[in-house]
Amino acid sequence: MTTNRGRKDVIRDRMAATGESYNVAARHLKAMKDTAATRTAVLTQRWAPADSADVPCPCGSTCEPGETCGRCHARHLHVKRYPGSVTDVEVWADRYACAGCPSSYTLTVRLAGRPWGVAGTVVQGGSAEEVVRATVFPGVAHPLLRAAAATESEDA
Ligand SMILES: [Zn+2]
Ligand SMILES: [Zn+2]
Incomplete structure (x- = not known):
């Protein structure tokens, strides 16, 4: 019905979260769109997993080496990364999958200087x-x- 309802909702969400005025919240959201931190965060999350343990991990080798699988004795490879906390922005969760069987596990890592967002203290209610x-x-x-x-074209 209204095309920019999504963006206004996002601004109102931020106002509710931070206590900022509409204009300040909108400005911060706009600034966040093109900061280096945003680019770093996206690069930290988005990469294609390697096919083998013989090459450096495409995540930038910010992960632990994959463990040897207890079932098939192949190596686990780092296949995915996503934020690993809702409040600690430097905590990420790394998913590892076995190259030889469906075995997988997740490790929590702290990547200093590579936050997935910004955290602030707000006073509630x-x-x-x-x-x-x-x-x-x-x-x-x-x-x-x-x-x-998130832009309108992207799925929330
Ligand atoms: Zn990795
Ligand atoms: Zn395995």
């Missing part, structure tokens, strides 16, 4: 309780949180 609220950089897929300024 009548109890005036301080809570940490994280905003996901646009372009980063978070399993539990929505990206702050």
Whole structure:
């Protein structure tokens, strides 16, 4: 019905999360779209897994070496990365899959200087309780949180 409803919702979400005014929230969201941190976060998450353990991991070798599989004795390869926390923006979850069988596991890693979003403390409700609220950089897929300024073409 209204074409820019999505964007306004995103701004209102941020206002609710941060207590910012509409204009400030909109400005921050716009700024987040083209920061180096956003680009780094997207690159940290988006890469194609390697076919074998003989080549450096395409994630930039920011992961642990894959373990040897206890079932088939092939190596596990790093295949996926996604934010591993809802409040700690430097925590990522790395998924490893066995090259020889369906075995897989997930490791939590801290990547200093490669946050998947920004976190801030907000005061919540009548109890005036301080809570940490994280905003996901646009372009980063978070399993539990929505990206702050996902473009209309992108699936939320
Ligand atoms: Zn890796
Ligand atoms: Zn295996």
